Amino acid sequence: MTKExxxxxxxxxxxxxxxxxxxxxxxxxxxxxxxxxLQIYNEFxxxxxxxxxxETEAFEEGGLTELWTLMGKYPNQITILITxxxxxxxxxxxxxxxxxxxxxxxxxxxxxxxxxxxKKELNEKESPNHINIDVLNIxxxxxxxxxxxxxxxxKQLNNYPKVKKISTTKLDEKxxxxxxxxxxKRTDFDKFIIENDDLEPTIDENATIExxxxxxxxxxxxxxxxxxxxxxxxxxxMKDKAFKQSVIAEGIxxxxxxxxxxILEISRKINEVGEIIFSSYAVxxxxxKHFENTVVETPQGKKHREIKEAKKxxxxxxxxxxx
Numbered sequence: 080m081t082k083e084x085x086x087x088x089x090x091x092x093x094x095x096x097x098x099x100x101x102x103x104x105x106x107x108x109x110x111x112x113x114x115x116x117l118q119i120y121n122e123f124x125x126x127x128x129x130x131x132x133x134e135t136e137a138f139e140e141g142g143l144t145e146l147w148t149l150m151g152k153y154p155n156q157i158t159i160l161i162t163x164x165x166x167x168x169x170x171x172x173x174x175x176x177x178x179x180x181x182x183x184x185x186x187x188x189x190x191x192x193x194x195x196x197x198k199k200e201l202n203e204k205e206s207p208n209h210i211n212i213d214v215l216n217i218x219x220x221x222x223x224x225x226x227x228x229x230x231x232x233x234k235q236l237n238n239y240p241k242v243k244k245i246s247t248t249k250l251d252e253k254x255x256x257x258x259x260x261x262x263x264k265r266t267d268f269d270k271f272i273i274e275n276d277d278l279e280p281t282i283d284e285n286a287t288i289e290x291x292x293x294x295x296x297x298x299x300x301x302x303x304x305x306x307x308x309x310x311x312x313x314x315x316x317m318k319d320k321a322f323k324q325s326v327i328a329e330g331i332x333x334x335x336x337x338x339x340x341x342i343l344e345i346s347r348k349i350n351e352v353g354e355i356i357f358s359s360y361a362v363x364x365x366x367x368k369h370f371e372n373t374v375v376e377t378p379q380g381k382k383h384r385e386i387k388e389a390k391k392x393x394x395x396x397x398x399x400x401x402x
Contacts, residue, residue: 085157085252086258087161089247089249090146090147090248093143094142102143104241115228116228120133126222127198131156163215168229168232194218233268244263276348276350286341290304290333297327302316322379339369341362341366366379
């Protein structure tokens with residue numbers, strides 16, 4: 080029985096202008112591109128819990144060609160990893176305006192289930208007969224780090240006119256082409272570049288903040304407090320206009336040990352190395368103010384509570400009628 084060829088190499092080819100017969104590339108650009116690709120490679124390994132060794136081979140002629148050789152215990156893992164890398168740098172994202180819009184509308188549980196199912200497949204020794212590309216795309220599109228590194232990669236190439244297109248190809252150990260080569264033209268480079276590094280803000284509807292320093296005058300000044308859930312000191316904007324106005328007009332007193340229960344909006348962004356950082360905090364609604372044993376519910380807090388209770392009662396009524 081003839082043994083099926085095993086995919087274990089990835090060829091990445093940078094094409095130059097036809098009139099350019101050189102096989103050279105700016106060293107800083109190439110090294111920055113390689114850095115971003117290696118970050119993508121590492122992130123996929125981390126996501127899938129696999130350990131594949133990577134080696135590079137000498138460049139070949141024809142523009143500039145890089146060869147990656149992947150070595151590991153299971154051919155299946157190598158095949159999936161190469162497929163993921165090719166998909167990440169060759170499939171134009173669905174949206175590119177900002178990272179929060181890149182995330183697919185999947186719950187955390189659904190995403191984990193997809194990854195866990197793929198991990199089970201990766202424990203098989205043989206290469207897969209069929210790769211569910213939709214599952215692979217979910218892993219790519221719901222990982223801001225991957226999307227950011229892909230964006231960084233194409234940002235480098237987009238600013239380097241010498242590269243007219245790139246291609247990716249799966250090869251076997253004898254460098255024979257196993258699947259059709261994928262090409263990405265220069266006109267498509269900017270479609271991979273993310274224009275905005277902001278992520279969707281997270282909302283904590285049950286935040287408690289111990290007030291350290293309130294703002295008792297008009298203006299866009301930040302308050303300071305201790306965010307109890309994270310046990311950290313934060314500077315935050317007070318966006319609850321009604322509460323802010325009452326503080327200024329009525330001279331609400333803030334003593335040591337004064338707390339507010341509130342809805343806290345946490346802005347996030349992703350930095351150049353793909354790490355998610357919290358960029359700012361804002362209290363959108365103050366629900367309650369309490370000091371020692373005295374708790375005072377704000378009018379806006381009462382309104383918010385009544386709306387939530389009405390929605391809950393409506394949902395319970397719907398459930399009763401559906402039985």
